[in-house]
Amino acid sequence: MNHSVLDVLMYLFETFSEQEHEEATDQDVLRQELLRAGFGEPEVDRALDWLEDLNRDPDRPFPSAPTERSLRLFSSLELSRLDAACRGYLIYLEHIGILSPLNREIVIDRLMALGAGEIDVEQVKWVTLMVLFSQTGQEGAFARMEDLVFEENTGLVN
The missing domain is CATH 1.10.8 (Helicase, Ruva Protein; domain 3)
Incomplete structure (x- = not known):
C-alpha cells in the first residue's frame, strides 16, 4: 500500500490518543503495531521521527517566539x-x-x-x-x- 506520513500519524492519533501515556509512547510497540497495520517501514520511521520532533522542548525550535x-x-x-x-x-x-x-x-x-x-x-x-x-x-x-x-x-x- 502507498501511505503517507500523515496517514500513519492519523492512524496513531485515532488509535492511541485515548490510551495511557506510557503505553502509547513506547516507540518499539508503536512501530510494531504500525507495521502490523500495513504501513511501510519508511513511512513508519518518518512518522515516529515526526512525533519525536513534535515532543521536543517547545522553546528550542523557536528561540525568539x-x-x-x-x-x-x-x-x-x-x-x-x-x-x-x-x-x-x-x-x-x-x-x-x-x-x-x-x-x-x-x-x-x-x-x-x-x-x-x-x-x-x-x-x-x-x-x-x-x-x-x-x-x-x-x-x-x-x-x-x-x-x-x-x-x-x-x-x-x-
Whole structure:
C-alpha cells in the first residue's frame, strides 16, 4: 500500500490518543503495531521521527517566539507548499483563538516536516489537532479544533 506520513500519524492519533501515556509512547510497540497495520517501514520511521520532533522542548525550535503583534511572512518554500486556502485557514485559527502565534509556528514547522508536496486544508486541520494535543494547557483549544476537524461539511438547503 502507498501511505503517507500523515496517514500513519492519523492512524496513531485515532488509535492511541485515548490510551495511557506510557503505553502509547513506547516507540518499539508503536512501530510494531504500525507495521502490523500495513504501513511501510519508511513511512513508519518518518512518522515516529515526526512525533519525536513534535515532543521536543517547545522553546528550542523557536528561540525568539512570535508575539501577538508579530507579522508572519511565509518563506518561498512555505508559499510553494501552503496554498492560499491553507495560509488563510492558519490565520483564521489564530484569529478565533485556537492557535497562539507560537503554536502557529509549531504547526507550520510540522506541516513542512511532512515531506509531502502541496499541503491541503484537511492536512492543516489534522496537524493542528496533533500539535494542540501534544501541548499542555491547550485542552480548550484542542476541543475546539476537534470540533472543526470532525464537523460534517453539510451545505445549507434553500
